[in-house]
Amino acid sequence: MKTAVAILLLSALALANAQSICKKSFTVTENYVEKTSALVGCTDAECTYAFSNPLVVGTSASGKTKAGDNIGTCTVFSSTAAGENRSYCMMSLKTPSGIINFGGEFPDFKNGDFTMPVTGGTGAFLGASGAVRCQVVKPGYTWTYTVSLTKAPTCASRRI
Numbered sequence: 001m002k003t004a005v006a007i008l009l010l011s012a013l014a015l016a017n018a019q020s021i022c023k024k025s026f027t028v029t030e031n032y033v034e035k036t037s038a039l040v041g042c043t044d045a046e047c048t049y050a051f052s053n054p055l056v057v058g059t060s061a062s063g064k065t066k067a068g069d070n071i072g073t074c075t076v077f078s079s080t081a082a083g084e085n086r087s088y089c090m091m092s093l094k095t096p097s098g099i100i101n102f103g104g105e106f107p108d109f110k111n112g113d114f115t116m117p118v119t120g121g122t123g124a125f126l127g128a129s130g131a132v133r134c135q136v137v138k139p140g141y142t143w144t145y146t147v148s149l150t151k152a153p154t155c156a157s158r159r160i
Helices: 002-021
Strands: 025-031 037-042 047-057 066-079 085-095 098-108 113-121 130-138 142-149
Touching: 025 066, 098 130, 098 142
Parallel strands: none
Antiparallel strands: 025 047, 025 142, 037 047, 047 066, 066 085, 085 098, 098 113, 113 130, 130 142
């Protein structure tokens, strides 16, 4: 009986998480995790990294509601002594409702604020278009993404 109640509670929590980000516009925050990031390779001019970092709902890096993961690669083509990088990134926000793909130039600078295009999606976000605004909270460690889609995902048109 306790197992059934626990499964029911976890299912309800997953449903609430999916509903909180299966919208035309939502915000998530990514926190860097060293053990899920790796240097893929370097040339004389640049280095490429692959990563899979957790996402939480909202703008707080200490948020408790898991939204999914940000999975992607970034090629760093310019760095500063302060650890700020200018990269080109291709990323996928993997959520319980589907994936949103986006990418472009990623100036990872203190107080950075820039926008990248949405290039597609899967699941409830199939065929997604729009933009992702990125705000750099802490260069190299924490970023907030506000996703603005041109049309609502399919899960927003029905109850999940």
